[in-house]
Structure formats: structure tokens, C-alpha cells
Amino acid sequence: MPEGPSIVILKEEVKSFTGKKVIDVAGYAKIDLERLRNKKIIAFKSWGKHFLICFPDFTVRIHLLMFGTYRINERKDSNPALQLQFAQGELNFYTCSVRIIDAPLDEVYDWSGDVLNEHWDPARAMAKLKKIPETLVVDALLDQDIFAGSGNIIKNEVLFRIRLHPGSKVGDLPLKKKRELVKEAVNYSYDFLAWKKEYTLKAHWLAHTKKICPRCHIPLIKEYMGTTNRRTFYCANCQILY
Numbered sequence: 001m002p003e004g005p006s007i008v009i010l011k012e013e014v015k016s017f018t019g020k021k022v023i024d025v026a027g028y029a030k031i032d033l034e035r036l037r038n039k040k041i042i043a044f045k046s047w048g049k050h051f052l053i054c055f056p057d058f059t060v061r062i063h064l065l066m067f068g069t070y071r072i073n074e075r076k077d078s079n080p081a082l083q084l085q086f087a088q089g090e091l092n093f094y095t096c097s098v099r100i101i102d103a104p105l106d107e108v109y110d111w112s113g114d115v116l117n118e119h120w121d122p123a124r125a126m127a128k129l130k131k132i133p134e135t136l137v138v139d140a141l142l143d144q145d146i147f148a149g150s151g152n153i154i155k156n157e158v159l160f161r162i163r164l165h166p167g168s169k170v171g172d173l174p175l176k177k178k179r180e181l182v183k184e185a186v187n188y189s190y191d192f193l194a195w196k197k198e199y200t201l202k203a204h205w206l207a208h209t210k211k212i213c214p215r216c217h218i219p220l221i222k223e224y225m226g227t228t229n230r231r232t233f234y235c236a237n238c239q240i241l242y
Contacts, residue, residue: 001049001064001065001066001151001152002049002064002068002151003049003149003150003151003152003153003154003189003192004046004048004049004114004115004116004148004149004150004151004154004189005116005149005189005190005192005193005196006196007046007048007049007050007051007064007149008046008116008193009193009196009197010046010051010070011044011045011046011051013072014044014072014091015044016089017041017044017084017086017089017091018041018042018043018044019040019041019042020040020041020086020087020089021038021039021040021041021086021087022036022037022038022039022040022041022084022085022086023037023038023085023086023087024037024083024084024085025037025082025083025084025085026080026082026083026085027079027080027081027082027083027093027098028079028080028081029081029082029098030098031060031098031099031100032100033082035058035100036055036060036084039055039056040055040056041053041054041055042054042055042056045059045105046114046116047105047109047111047114047117047148047149048113048114048115048144048148048149048150049063049064049144049148049149049151050062050063050109051063051064052101052105053084054105057102058100058101058102059100059101059105060082060098060099060100060101061097061098061099061100061101062082062093062096062097062098063096063097063099064093064095064096065095065096065097067095068093068094068095068096068097069093069094069095069096070091070092070093070094070096071091071092071094072089072090072091072092073089073090074092075090075092076092076094078094078095079094080092080093080094081093081094081095081096081097081098082096082098110124110145110148112124113125113128113144113145113146113147113148114148114149115147115148115149115150115185115186115189116149116186116189116190116193117148120186122179122182122183122186125146125147125182125185126178126179126182128143128145128146129146129170129178129181129182132170132171133169133170133171133172134169134170134171135169135170136166136167136168136169136170136225136226136227137159137164137166137167137168137169137170137173137181138155138159138166138167138225138226138228138230138232139226139227139228140170140181141154141155141158141159141181141185142155142226142228142230147185149189150185150189152208152230152231153192153201153205153208154185154188154189154192155230155232156207156208156231156232156233156234157188157192157205157206157207157208158181158184158185158188159207159234159239160206160207160233160234160235160239161184161188161206162177162180162181162184163238163239163240164177164181164239164240164242165234165236165239165240165241165242166223166225166226166232166234166239167225167241168240168241168242169242172242173242174242177242191204207220207233207234207235208233209231209233210233213235213237213238215235215238216235216237216238218235218237220233220234220235221233221234221235221236
């Protein structure tokens with residue numbers, strides 16, 4: 001599943017289509033495609049893992065799910081969920097969820113909860129964590145209401161960076177460790193963004209999909225943990241269980 005930094009990159013890659021009119025639209029998405037025809041795109045935005053195509057009176061929300069992809073000015077062999085054609089160029093989205101949002105985005109999204117948004121608010125994230133003391137940190141880091149944009153890679157790498165065992169409950173963490181968790185979720189997301197642009201992201205992974213702990217030089221543990229049951233890689237020696 002593409003994580004928040006990848007969606008920010010998509011937003012940057014398509015900015016040349018801002019102000020352009022959709023002259024044709026196609027795809028198997030279950031929305032009223034005709035609403036998009038001859039409409040001008042006024043902005044591209046992102047919230048966490050949601051890519052937002054803004055028109056004057058509504059927004060198209062793209063969620064790439066687990067295996068979604070996109071192509072700019074080119075096509076895949078498979079049918080797109082949504083294809084937008086312009087006088088010059090096109091956008092194609094595959095294997096994804098497509099929805100129309102009619103409400104103003106400020107009423108739909110809490111921008112302060114997006115780890116890569118300029119309105120990110122760490123104090124609000126701390127307040128949200130306080131309300132879920134029984135939640136495992138592996139689930140908290142994947143909670144899009146708290147850390148919009150955080151995914152499995154960010155989860156594993158953040159926990160490894162701050163030496164926190166994934167089986168720890170949020171309520172058992174010292175205040176200092178909670179603050180470190182919130183801070184590092186943002187720090188790593190920006191590192192992820194920079195490395196993704198350089199095509200060096202995987203080269204910087206310390207725990208995600210790795211077999212040996214680079215600090216302790218012992219085997220890392222791989223488990224499917226939490227209510228999300230996502231792959232978790234951690235070191236039982238240097239990541240503290242609270």
C-alpha cells in the first residue's frame with residue numbers, strides 16, 4: 001500500500017495538470033464519470049494515503065489500496081479504474097478506490113492529523129493517543145485518525161529507531177517515549193519522502209523486511225501483530241517492551 005510520502009510525490013508529479021480541463025473520462029469506477037467531463041481541475045491535494053483531485057464543486061478521492069498504481073501520460077495493459085484525458089496528456093489510475101466528495105474538504109479532513117501536512121499538530125496526536133491506552137503501538141501508528149499517511153514501513157522503522165517494542169501498549173509508555181513516538185513518525189515520514197525521490201528508500205531500511213538487527217547483530221523477529229495483522233519486524237533485545 002502506498003504510504004503518505006508516495007502520495008505527496010504523486011501530487012507533485014501531476015501539478016502541471018492544475019487548471020486543465022478534463023476533455024474525456026473513462027474507467028470502471030462506480031461514480032458518475034460525466035460529472036468530470038469538461039470540468040477544470042483547480043487543485044491537487046493529499047491527506048495521508050488519499051489523493052484528492054479538486055474540481056470547483058466537488059473532489060475526486062483516489063485511494064490506491066494495497067496494489068493500486070498510476071500512470072502519467074502513459075497506460076498499462078489493464079483497464080483503469082479512472083482515466084482523465086486532457087488536451088495534452090492524461091492520468092490513469094489502476095486497482096484503486098475512487099469516490100466523489102461533495103462536502104468541503106475542510107469539513108471532511110483533519111489536516112492537523114496528516115504527518116506531512118503543514119498543519120500537522122503533535123499536541124493533537126498526543127491527545128488522541130491518551131484516549132487509547134489499551135491499543136498496541138503497532139496499531140496506533142497505523143491509525144489514520146492519528147498518523148494519517150503512516151503505513152507499515154513507517155511503523156516498523158519508527159519503532160526500530162526509537163527502540164520501542166511493537167507489543168507495547170500506548171498507555172504503558174512513559175510520556176517522554178510517547179512524545180518520541182509522535183516526533184519520529186513525522187521525522188521518518190520526511191526521510192521516507194526524500195529517499196523515495198532519490199530511489200534509495202529500501203537502501204535505508206533498518207528493520208522492515210530485514211533479517212538481522214543492525215545494532216545487536218542477532219536475528220530480527222517477524223510477526224503479524226495487532227488488530228491490523230500487518231507484518232512487523234523487530235529486535236527483542238534492543239526494542240523495549242513497556
